[in-house]
Amino acid sequence: MKDHRQSLYAEVTQRIIAELEAGRLPWVQPWDASQCACTMPSNAMSGRSYSGINVLILWGAGVEQGFTSQRWLTYRQAEQAGGHVRRGEKGTVICYADRFTLRDGADKAQSEDREARTVAFLNRFTVFNVDQCEGLPEALKSLQVSADPIVAVEAVDAIIRASGADVRIGGGEAYYSPVQDYVAVPPQAAFHEPINWYRTALHELGHWTGHTSRLGRDQSGKFGSAAYAREELVAEMASAFACASLGIVPTVRHADYVGAWLPVLRADEKAIFRAASAASKAADFLLSCGEAQA
Template structure:
């Protein structure tokens, strides 16, 4: 077996840099990766070390921090993990569109040349340390696994999600995942992620967030076909954020939900969009009306305010 020392060294350096950058990001956000907030309402999993669901072996070292971070950010309900092949071997599979978490395996390797030299000189062969990366998936990301390996997340307390909002979300058929510490819509995979209602200082604001992301969902090419390709901070991104926020406001009003206002940091980003284009608010409001009408159209006529919001000129 040949061993490319130079390429291995570059890959190892890159992997060290990746992991270190990830930890720095956590620290800059005010989180200590080795002190995860277990027991908090937005963290589904309980206290414990991550382990492989197939072998029962616990992960160690930096992999503990990596996998804890994944549980925290994605809101997974348990600390058990599998490789793609292990999920298949257990009779299950990784759900379509799921992205795995990269973990590392540290070992040492003795090159063939070093072995030959050691035999000739009688000296000990010098080994080379290396890191190997591989991908694992939380058991929450898998289907068809044995019941014993499936973690059931705790139910959301009664009353935190208002029934009219729950009916609307269910009626749309949107794929909405509850958990983690971030709210977003994935256009590529066509699903919505929102934290649990308990993680909000005022749980009523969960509705504004969920309906904001549902507003983005309405813009998918198979629905209202808005341009969702804007990168963070771009004009196109800011315009779509305005549309989603107003869609949420119009839909909340139609359903009789009164969330609190957005914080000043969000408002500041919208001001930049409006200063740059004095027609942006008119286009955004028109698109938001179409989106709200589209969403409310999934409900029976007896629910919500289904009146047309008007079509202003763009």
């Protein structure tokens, strides 16, 4: 199991590194190269959105194969829906992380009145895009429609209001201050495209979610350090995931950080998995603020 797990970590990490070295960001590229609507990938049967590293894997597969949808399902789900995967189609491998408790360890922990130690495991399974299937109900095959940009912008405003974040508009820099717990964003007039104000605000709010009173990420890293690069990676993807969920096309905000991210990913094959997981949690935190106000 160990070799299997490590090979999956290495395989995905090398793929992400290759994209970054080529100047492509896996959380931005889909909206430049694919005909697919701007959205998060989801399971066609349950409607549940995929999260973490699987978002990057499925976005990448959608771009590479030119799929028109970000709806996915397993071979068995396609049959349960009344259709089937076309002969010769190759699925996309995604992963599922969880933890289990060894039976001997659980018995010993119980006798010693303590929590049992759990062991992490990573399983891979295969999904297919609805474009790779035949005979599916029209409801599963229908094209996804992007959200109205105006509505999407209103949704970000709602998130900012409901979050209770101290957002200070003004000045010439966008940043988050962990010590004073506030977000600073230049006025919208300072941006060449007004929509970029919202993308930037979501990036800084991504940092804001990491405060010790919220999701509690390590934000102690100084500029240029590995810890700083890891937090920037989380905020970048958190903004992209939130944007895609709201129908706003993600774009690169800090392209100059790519050089700092690469050493982090090369040094730790699990780093992109951790960052993507943290980004999903951050995006979900922000989106739940907007849902609470709705």
